[in-house]
Amino acid sequence: MQSLTVDAVGVGGGCPRWCQQLPGHLHLRDNGGDFHTALVAAIDLPAIEGLRGEAAVHLTLSQYVTGMTPGEPVIALDLSGEEDGGIDGLTIAEARRIADALYRAIALLGGAWSPEDADVRA
Numbered sequence: 001m002q003s004l005t006v007d008a009v010g011v012g013g014g015c016p017r018w019c020q021q022l023p024g025h026l027h028l029r030d031n032g033g034d035f036h037t038a039l040v041a042a043i044d045l046p047a048i049e050g051l052r053g054e055a056a057v058h059l060t061l062s063q064y065v066t067g068m069t070p071g072e073p074v075i076a077l078d079l080s081g082e083e084d085g086g087i088d089g090l091t092i093a094e095a096r097r098i099a100d101a102l103y104r105a106i107a108l109l110g111g112a113w114s115p116e117d118a119d120v121r122a
């Protein structure tokens with residue numbers, strides 16, 4: 001059986017290496033859980049006349065954890081500032097910044113993850 005360290009999967013109150021919360025931040029209850037989280041990037045995009053207003057992109061990592069089971073770590077891309085959740089007219093430089101942030105997020109998570117990788121030692 002493959003065994004990962006508690007630190008790598010975030011079980012038992014330990015945090016994965018990418019979590020930005022204070023150590024011991026998890027508050028696990030009998031039928032509930034808590035999240036490990038990290039902000040990878042907050043990218044402010046200036047207005048482009050005739051195309052879009054000011055916008056922002058927030059790229060975060062999160063992992064829901066219960067007392068027995070870590071959820072799969074996920075990447076969230078929040079496109080704030082637009083009613084429909086999208087941003088029109090990304091420039092090449094802006095798209096590159098977002099792509100770089102996505103690559104950083106993937107690298108922080110260390111590649112593929114599956115529930116079978118979890119080691120549920122307390």
Ligand SMILES: [Zn+2]
Binds near residue numbers: 014015020021025
């Ligand atoms: Zn954490």
